[in-house]
Amino acid sequence: MPELPEVETIRRELERDILNQRIGRVEVLAAKTIHGKTGDFIKQLTGNSIAGIDRWGKLLIFDLKKGGHKLLIHLKMTGQLVYKDTKKLVFGGHNISESDLVVPNRFTRVVLHFSNHKALYFNDMRRFGFMKLVEEADLGGVVAKSYGVDALSPDFTEKYLQKALKKRAKTTIKAALLDQKHLAGIGNIYADEVCFATGILPNRRVNTLSVSKIKEIYKAIKRVLNLAIKHGGTTFTSARRSQAKPAYALAGFGEAKEAQSQFLAGHFVRSDGAKGNFTQYLKVFDRTGQKCLRCKKGIIQKNRVARRGTHFCQKCQK
Numbered sequence: 001m002p003e004l005p006e007v008e009t010i011r012r013e014l015e016r017d018i019l020n021q022r023i024g025r026v027e028v029l030a031a032k033t034i035h036g037k038t039g040d041f042i043k044q045l046t047g048n049s050i051a052g053i054d055r056w057g058k059l060l061i062f063d064l065k066k067g068g069h070k071l072l073i074h075l076k077m078t079g080q081l082v083y084k085d086t087k088k089l090v091f092g093g094h095n096i097s098e099s100d101l102v103v104p105n106r107f108t109r110v111v112l113h114f115s116n117h118k119a120l121y122f123n124d125m126r127r128f129g130f131m132k133l134v135e136e137a138d139l140g141g142v143v144a145k146s147y148g149v150d151a152l153s154p155d156f157t158e159k160y161l162q163k164a165l166k167k168r169a170k171t172t173i174k175a176a177l178l179d180q181k182h183l184a185g186i187g188n189i190y191a192d193e194v195c196f197a198t199g200i201l202p203n204r205r206v207n208t209l210s211v212s213k214i215k216e217i218y219k220a221i222k223r224v225l226n227l228a229i230k231h232g233g234t235t236f237t238s239a240r241r242s243q244a245k246p247a248y249a250l251a252g253f254g255e256a257k258e259a260q261s262q263f264l265a266g267h268f269v270r271s272d273g274a275k276g277n278f279t280q281y282l283k284v285f286d287r288t289g290q291k292c293l294r295c296k297k298g299i300i301q302k303n304r305v306a307r308r309g310t311h312f313c314q315k316c317q318k
């Protein structure tokens with residue numbers, strides 16, 4: 001699932017490309033993806049344009065120029081956003097395979113068509129993701145109902161985390177970090193990375209953590225998320241397990257498609273290879289069976305914690 005750094009990366013990239021472009025036509029291929037009435041959705045968006053893009057946790061908030069509405073987009077488990085114009089393709093969201101680069105495809109659920117054959121595609125294999133219009137005045141209430149503070153907003157303070165964790169005293173730290181109602185943005189990858197960074201076992205109960213340990217967790221959350229954004233988030237490619245350097249393997253794919261041009265402007269890779277991918281910087285996630293990078297003694301294990309596949313080192317995480 002795309003987490004805060006991946007959603008922030010696609011937000012920044014879309015903001016460069018789609019603002020103020022007139023939406024000429026709206027194509028809804030799966031009504032389930034639209035929360036609310038499809039007819040209203042099409043009516044509000046057609047002829048409108050996007051004036052700005054915000055983010056709250058993993059939720060994207062498109063500011064519509066006319067009509068007093070915001071468009072909420074949540075990618076959930078398998079959602080992807082693909083913007084395509086004649087020169088490039090901007091991609092963000094769920095793990096990519098080569099077939100995802102061809103749009104529309106069988107997982108395309110909604111398309112916003114701009115002029116000159118430019119379009120924004122919402123692909124979603126499992127269809128848990130959604131697009132939803134809310135009236136501007138209702139936005140605060142809708143967001144507050146489902147999400148706590150955003151993990152990178154100024155409102156996320158150490159004091160806030162101490163207080164939020166007190167309310168989750170009996171749960172595991174992993175479950176507490178994943179709970180979007182307390183803190184919005186952290187998912188499976190970054191919860192494991194934060195636990196590793198602070199030397200805490202993910203299944204440790206929150207009420208066994210000292211105030212100073214929670215302070216460390218607070219700092220690690222900000223550090224890990226910011227570093228991931230710097231590297232364009234974590235997106236595994238289908239080539240990952242068979243290639244030593246997946247990002248560059250896909251860069252090669254991009255070059256093959258369109259030599260010298262930036263065919264792939266997506267966040268995980270650029271065709272010039274200038275931009276990497278956070279998968280290379282993961283310290284514990286997806287490293288099952290490999291030697292621990294910190295203590296060099298333990299082997300990274302994977303177990304279910306908070307119903308999610310969870311990675312940790314038994315030797316140096318307590």
Ligand SMILES: [Zn+2]
Nearest residue numbers: 292295313316
């Ligand atoms: Zn270790």
